Amino acid sequence: MTAMQAMPPSPTAPAETVLELRELVVRTQSSPAKTILKGISFDIAAGETLCLVGESGSGKSVTSLAIMGLLPKGILEVARGEIHLERQALLSATSRQLRDLRAQRVAMIFQEPMTALNPLMRVGEQIEEVLVMHQRGLSSGQRRERVLDMLDQVQLPDIERVYESWPHQLSGGQRQRIMIAMALILEPRLLIADEPTTALDVTTQQQILKLIKALQQRHGTSVLFITHDMGVVADIADRVCVMRHGEVVETQPIEALLRHPRTDYTRQLLQAVPSLRPRPAREVMSPEVVLEAIELEMRYGGTSRWQRLRGQSGTGKLAAHDISFALRRGRTLGIVGESGSGKSTVARCVMRMIAPTGGGVRVLGKDIASLGRAALKPHRKRIQMIFQDPFRSLNPRLTVGASLIEGPVNYGTPKAEALTRAAELLALVGLPEDALERYPHQFSGGQRQRIAIARALAMEPDVLVADEAVSALDVSVQTQVLALLADIQQRLGVAVLFITHDLRVAAQICDEVMVMQQGEIVEYGPAGEVLGAPKHAYTQSLMLAAPGRHWDFAGFKPLDEVYRAERPGVSLAR
Amino acid sequence: MFSYCLRRCLAAVPVMIVVALFVFLLLRLSPGDPAAIIAGDMATPAQLERIRASLGLDQPLYLQFFQWTGALLRGDFGTSLMSNLPVTQLMAQRLEPTISLALFSIVLSVVIAVPMGVVAAWKHGSLIDKAVMSLSVLGFSVPVFVIGYLLIKLFAIDLGWLPVQGFSRLSESGFLPFLQHAILPATMLSTIYIALIARMTRASMLDVLGEDFIRTAHAKGASEKRVLFKHALRNAGVPILEVIGTGFALMITGVVVTESVFNIPGLGRLTVDAILSRDYPVIQGLILVTSGVYVLINLAIDLSYALLDPRIRYQ
Numbered sequence: 008m009t010a011m012q013a014m015p016p017s018p019t020a021p022a023e024t025v026l027e028l029r030e031l032v033v034r035t036q037s038s039p040a041k042t043i044l045k046g047i048s049f050d051i052a053a054g055e056t057l058c059l060v061g062e063s064g065s066g067k068s069v070t071s072l073a074i075m076g077l078l079p080k081g082i083l084e085v086a087r088g089e090i091h092l093e094r095q096a097l098l099s100a101t102s103r104q105l106r107d108l109r110a111q112r113v114a115m116i117f118q119e120p121m122t123a124l125n126p127l128m129r130v131g132e133q134i135e136e137v138l139v140m141h142q143r144g145l146s147s148g149q150r151r152e153r154v155l156d157m158l159d160q161v162q163l164p165d166i167e168r169v170y171e172s173w174p175h176q177l178s179g180g181q182r183q184r185i186m187i188a189m190a191l192i193l194e195p196r197l198l199i200a201d202e203p204t205t206a207l208d209v210t211t212q213q214q215i216l217k218l219i220k221a222l223q224q225r226h227g228t229s230v231l232f233i234t235h236d237m238g239v240v241a242d243i244a245d246r247v248c249v250m251r252h253g254e255v256v257e258t259q260p261i262e263a264l265l266r267h268p269r270t271d272y273t274r275q276l277l278q279a280v281p282s283l284r285p286r287p288a289r290e291v292m293s294p295e296v297v298l299e300a301i302e303l304e305m306r307y308g309g310t311s312r313w314q315r316l317r318g319q320s321g322t323g324k325l326a327a328h329d330i331s332f333a334l335r336r337g338r339t340l341g342i343v344g345e346s347g348s349g350k351s352t353v354a355r356c357v358m359r360m361i362a363p364t365g366g367g368v369r370v371l372g373k374d375i376a377s378l379g380r381a382a383l384k385p386h387r388k389r390i391q392m393i394f395q396d397p398f399r400s401l402n403p404r405l406t407v408g409a410s411l412i413e414g415p416v417n418y419g420t421p422k423a424e425a426l427t428r429a430a431e432l433l434a435l436v437g438l439p440e441d442a443l444e445r446y447p448h449q450f451s452g453g454q455r456q457r458i459a460i461a462r463a464l465a466m467e468p469d470v471l472v473a474d475e476a477v478s479a480l481d482v483s484v485q486t487q488v489l490a491l492l493a494d495i496q497q498r499l500g501v502a503v504l505f506i507t508h509d510l511r512v513a514a515q516i517c518d519e520v521m522v523m524q525q526g527e528i529v530e531y532g533p534a535g536e537v538l539g540a541p542k543h544a545y546t547q548s549l550m551l552a553a554p555g556r557h558w559d560f561a562g563f564k565p566l567d568e569v570y571r572a573e574r575p576g577v578s579l580a581r
Numbered sequence: 582m583f584s585y586c587l588r589r590c591l592a593a594v595p596v597m598i599v600v601a602l603f604v605f606l607l608l609r610l611s612p613g614d615p616a617a618i619i620a621g622d623m624a625t626p627a628q629l630e631r632i633r634a635s636l637g638l639d640q641p642l643y644l645q646f647f648q649w650t651g652a653l654l655r656g657d658f659g660t661s662l663m664s665n666l667p668v669t670q671l672m673a674q675r676l677e678p679t680i681s682l683a684l685f686s687i688v689l690s691v692v693i694a695v696p697m698g699v700v701a702a703w704k705h706g707s708l709i710d711k712a713v714m715s716l717s718v719l720g721f722s723v724p725v726f727v728i729g730y731l732l733i734k735l736f737a738i739d740l741g742w743l744p745v746q747g748f749s750r751l752s753e754s755g756f757l758p759f760l761q762h763a764i765l766p767a768t769m770l771s772t773i774y775i776a777l778i779a780r781m782t783r784a785s786m787l788d789v790l791g792e793d794f795i796r797t798a799h800a801k802g803a804s805e806k807r808v809l810f811k812h813a814l815r816n817a818g819v820p821i822l823e824v825i826g827t828g829f830a831l832m833i834t835g836v837v838v839t840e841s842v843f844n845i846p847g848l849g850r851l852t853v854d855a856i857l858s859r860d861y862p863v864i865q866g867l868i869l870v871t872s873g874v875y876v877l878i879n880l881a882i883d884l885s886y887a888l889l890d891p892r893i894r895y896q
Contacts, residue, residue, distance in 0.1 A: 109802035
């Protein structure tokens with residue numbers, strides 16, 4: 008059920024304001040100073056969820072840090088403006104007052120649950136520390152009781168054991184629950200959540216969002232929720248504040264914003280959200296199978312030398328099992344799954360970055376599953392990879408030109424010829440020719456991913472493996488890169504193995520989709536069928552967990568209105 | 582945890598065997614007849630023969646090795662050629678001054694250097710930070726004996742607060758006389774380690790202070806002191822411990838200069854004397870003992886990592 012449907016009719020008396028930002032200006036302390044926030048104003052009422060939405064660099068995280076008084080010292084400073092928490096001016100508060108305020112009246116949870124907890128302290132102790140610092144009167148027995156009660160409220164199993172656990176023994180979702188317990192144990196009036204579910208799987212994300220909502224209602228907390236994900240916004244927001252380049256573009260109640268965005272920027276942002284409905288099927292370009300996996304199996308850390316000598320198989324972890332698929336020239340096959348599903352293992356096997364422990368991998372009909380290093384070399388250039396993080400996948404010390412020609416030169420292309428080709432490739436991915444002489448840091452994330460694509464294409468491969476290749480990009484950039492990939496595919500006839508956790512992206516780019524869970528394929532078929540009418544319970548649960556699944560963002564209306572318009576008399580009763 | 586300890590301890594055994602083999606070969610492979618080296622220039626053929634027999638040099642090499650290691654395991658390190666005293670007894674006499682001086686120096690270094698590094702990291706880029714960094718460069722670059730003689734000139738000769746030279750055993754005369762005699766040599770020995778540990782603490786703390794969980798601690802309303810010492814320092818601990826451990830190991834062998842300057846009867850002096858007089862059994866014993874101490878210290882460092890970081894225990 009969406010937030011809009013759950014929301015009570017608008018209250019007659021305006022609720023009390025918990026947080027108030029007035030004309031907040033934050034700038035860098037460098038000279039010349041650069042203004043990061045250019046006069047931000049918004050309010051949050053008691054019990055309300057305000058979503059702060061924007062792309063990277065819009066200033067949403069800086070806003071949250073400014074409220075907490077945690078702007079990095081010596082780098083950023085508040086130049087002007089006011090922040091009031093329940094009428095107390097925060098910017099004139101002493102650092103002692105601010106410390107007392109934190110956790111007691113305003114608390115914060117962060118994006119990366121894997122690194123947000125101290126690895127050398129038991130999680131129970133970390134929650135208890137909040138009580139030690141802010142509730143001096145409690146005995147250690149009372150503190151323990153409070154912590155256990157809170158662990159119970161965030162629905163962790165076996166709370167006595169969790170209390171004694173170290174962070175590395177818990178999953179990402181569990182750690183985020185610990186963070187939430189830590190944030191809410193003193194019942195603060197305001198919870199700031201900075202992309203708290205971005206690093207989590209969809210099903211975990213859904214659980215965490217539900218948990219935050221439930222605790223918010225129970226404790227009457229206001230929530231400032233920072234996200235770039237419009238789907239999440241549609242599910243949880245009461246009101247939305249859209250930010251861009253350090254300015255508030257518009258603030259509206261959620262339904263009004265989704266139906267009638269006032270500004271072009273919000274309109275673009277919504278239109279860039281890929282639809283969950285699979286795009287119409289493309290025609291098959293060629294029947295030729297370029298990549299085939301046959302009953303592929305990968306077992307990690309399994310069989311010891313001793314066991315192999317005695318002809319036994321090991322007890323290691325089966326990361327991929329019975330994986331078979333075929334990819335035709337010019338087609339895109341999506342591998343969809345949550346973390347630990349084995350999708351990256353499959354990619355590494357077909358790339359032959361690791362040797363599969365069973366089954367076959369055929370590239371253009373030739374089995375490469377068990378080839379040695381030397382025998383593999385001619386086949387390596389047939390499959391090229393595009394990685395997730397364009398900020399780390401390009402060597403910062405090499406010019407773009409040097410990165411582009413490295414592969415072809417290794418395969419014997421004369422340098423001058425490789426450079427000419429590199430210039431053509433840059434034109435193909437929409438970058439100016441002078442980019443050849445420049446270094447990766449001079450480009451934005453989207454541009455770098457274009458360079459990464461050009462680098463992969465320089466080898467003239469038959470298959471591109473894209474491992475979460477657009478996950479790190481803002482939606483508008485994501486749309487452009489996906490369009491570029493589709494365009495290149497049409498022109499060069501390259502096949503793409505597209506690995507993603509994002510069902511929306513999968514629905515828009517894949518011809519076929521393979522859903523993986525715990526190392527096995529649970530559903531495999533044309534994208535229209537698998538994502539349009541999923542048969543397997545797991546695929547269905549993934550689709551149900553997809554945030555904002557009730558909205559057609561690009562059409563500015565809820566999906567059941569779309570369906571009703573398409574098929575009068577049929578509603579979206581699932 | 583127990584199996585981790587056991588594995589680390591077992592890993593030390595082959596290291597010690599290699600060291601023993603090296604020490605054994607040191608004498609056997611040095612140019613010339615070992616017996617002649619031992620006996621000196623003035624020995625008669627009969628004396629040489631007697632030394633050969635007593636050392637077992639007329640037997641095959643591997644038998645000699647087993648006999649020698651067997652003796653080692655029984656605690657027999659041979660007899661000094663100069664003083665005719667058992668090597669173990671010689672070393673035992675000299676061990677206490679060296680170990681107590683090294684321990685005192687390392688404690689002094691840690692107590693001074695760690696807070697310096699923490700404050701420098703906390704006030705990163707400030708005047709304090711720059712002062713700490715400059716002092717540590719100074720500590721690196723001034724030769725230790727210069728510092729030693731400056732200290733003697735100032736505190737012993739000009740001010741007359743402390744004795745110029747000599748040593749007083751902790752086990753014989755108690756803490757105060759020990760402190761009076763040890764404070765100058767310990768300061769001299771510490772300077773370079775204070776510089777080293779302060780730099781490492783600062784660098785490691787700077788890394789940790791940029792971590793997400795530090796931001797979490799601030800968001801919880803923790804005070805600066807709490808963030809620095811409870812959350813950051815422990816996480817920065819592994820590289821700092823590494824430097825402290827290696828520093829301590831190096832001190833045991835690096836006290837030669839200090840012991841010479843302050844005329845302290847420790848292992849360093851014994852080493853110098855043994856080398857100058859080619860007293861091979863003593864040299865062998867010293868190498869074995871110092872290597873053993875190295876191995877033990879490294880073992881202690883590894884085990885302390887496991888105590889410090891729960892993630893290591895379960896690997």
